[in-house]
Each structure stands twice: as structure tokens, then as C-alpha cells.
Amino acid sequence: MSVSPYFNCPDFSDDYIELAANTLLRDYMAWCDGDDLVPVRAEVIAEQFLEYTIEITNEGIFSDPECLGGIVFNENCIKINSTVENHEGRYNFTIAHEIGHHVLHRDIYLEQRVNENNRIICREAGDKPLVEQQADRFAAALLMPKEEVSAAFALVDEGSLPTSTPTTKALRALANKVVVIGGFSNVSNTAMVNRLVDLRLVSGAKYQTGTPQDFLRKSPSFSWVTNNQLSRAVYKLFCWVSEKLK
Numbered sequence: 001m002s003v004s005p006y007f008n009c010p011d012f013s014d015d016y017i018e019l020a021a022n023t024l025l026r027d028y029m030a031w032c033d034g035d036d037l038v039p040v041r042a043e044v045i046a047e048q049f050l051e052y053t054i055e056i057t058n059e060g061i062f063s064d065p066e067c068l069g070g071i072v073f074n075e076n077c078i079k080i081n082s083t084v085e086n087h088e089g090r091y092n093f094t095i096a097h098e099i100g101h102h103v104l105h106r107d108i109y110l111e112q113r114v115n116e117n118n119r120i121i122c123r124e125a126g127d128k129p130l131v132e133q134q135a136d137r138f139a140a141a142l143l144m145p146k147e148e149v150s151a152a153f154a155l156v157d158e159g160s161l162p163t164s165t166p167t168t169k170a171l172r173a174l175a176n177k178v179v180v181i182g183g184f185s186n187v188s189n190t191a192m193v194n195r196l197v198d199l200r201l202v203s204g205a206k207y208q209t210g211t212p213q214d215f216l217r218k219s220p221s222f223s224w225v226t227n228n229q230l231s232r233a234v235y236k237l238f239c240w241v242s243e244k245l246k
Contacts, residue, residue: 009131021141039186040143042095058082069094089188100138144195152182165204
């Protein structure tokens with residue numbers, strides 16, 4: 001079985017990804033006719049709206065705890081490592097991440113038919129390649145919609161920004177308030193910290209790191225690199241393509 005982590009992916013802008021997540025979310029809300037928007041139910045979107053089967057597994061490549069999830073396009077199947085099943089934030093973010101691959105990358109990927117395979121496996125380690133950064137960005141926008149986060153933030157300290165270069169403790173306290181006020185019960189504190197930074201609702205703060213369910217991105221000063229600039233060594237085998245088209 002041949003494997004390749006490479007396919008040619010456009011360098012989508014953050015605004016494009018934000019719009020793509022928002023469009024999916026609004027389409028889902030119209031379809032479900034009455035569900036509360038927040039907390040965003042990634043599992044329902046995947047299974048009922050997009051008609052993917054979610055398979056929890058620890059077999060094969062998923063015996064590796066760093067292999068968090070994968071998506072098999074022609075089988076409409078999302079595979080989730082069993083180690084994340086009991087961690088709500090991690091589980092929801094992983095599903096939302098795979099939904100991001102469906103929305104952003106499915107058509108491009110199937111057109112290219114990389115090595116006649118059609119499965120993307122996502123790992124957690126080191127610097128992420130472009131497709132993984134994009135899927136993370138999408139997942140954050142899907143689970144923490146901009147308007148809802150901004151509205152909840154406005155209720156904290158009457159909407160005032162924290163002081164420049166806030167401490168980590170202050171940032172996390174702020175994020176916790178936004179999570180509680182906004183009802184974002186299925187995301188981690190670190191994920192919300194990074195979403196606040198991403199939306200520029202805080203100033204002078206860097207992205208935080210945490211556990212694998214968190215929204216992991218580079219600080220704003222980081223220069224993004226494209227897929228063709230990433231060596232296999234740096235790539236760290238994040239995104240494996242391993243299942244041939246039937």
C-alpha cells in the first residue's frame with residue numbers, strides 16, 4: 001500500500017475559511033429548523049447533515065494515540081481514535097476538523113486522486129502542514145462562531161478589551177467567562193483563548209498551546225509556509241493517505 005501526505009492545496013485565506021464554516025453552519029441551522037446554535041453539535045452535522053458515518057476505533061493506524069482522526073471520502077466515513085471519545089472538547093474538535101477537510105479539501109483531493117488513495121489521516125505533533133492548519137481554522141470557526149463569540153465577549157467587563165499583553169492567567173480567566181456566558185460547553189479553555197486572539201478581541205497576546213483538542217495555531221508573527229516548502233522531516237507524517245479507491 002503506497003502512502004503520500006502531499007496534494008496541492010490552495011492557500012485559502014482566513015476570511016475564506018471563516019465564510020466557509022459560517023455558510024455550512026447557517027445551512028445546517030436552516031436544515032435542522034430550531035436547534036440552538038451553541039453549543040455547535042459537530043457530531044450531528046457530520047452524521048445527520050453531511051451523512052458521514054463516525055467510527056470510533058483503536059485498530060490499525062489508530063493504535064497510535066497521535067493519530068486522532070481521519071476521513072475516507074468515498075465511504076463517507078470519519079474515523080476517530082477511541083482515546084479522544086471521552087474528552088468532549090477533543091472529540092468535538094476532531095470531528096469539526098474532519099468536517100473542515102470535507103468542506104475545504106474533498107473536491108480538490110478527489111480531483112487529484114493522490115496515489116489513487118482517498119483517505120486523509122490527521123496526526124498531532126510539531127508544526128502542522130497547510131491542510132491541517134486550514135482544517136483547524138475551520139473547526140475553530142465552526143465550533144466558536146464569530147458573531148456568538150463576539151456577543152458573549154461584549155458581556156464580559158462591558159465589552160472592554162483586557163490590558164495590553166495580558167498574563168496567561170488573565171487570558172484564561174477571560175476565556176472561561178466567554179465560554180460560560182456564551183454556552184460554549186463543548187470547547188476547551190485554550191481553544192477559546194486562541195479564538196479570542198484570532199478574532200482580535202484581545203490585544204498583545206500570543207496563541208496558547210494545550211492538549212490536542214485545542215485550537216493550535218502559530219503566533220500572528222509566524223510566516224505561514226506552503227505544502228511544497230515542507231520537507232517530510234518537518235511534516236512529521238501528519239497527514240497520511242493510505243486507502244485505495246475501490
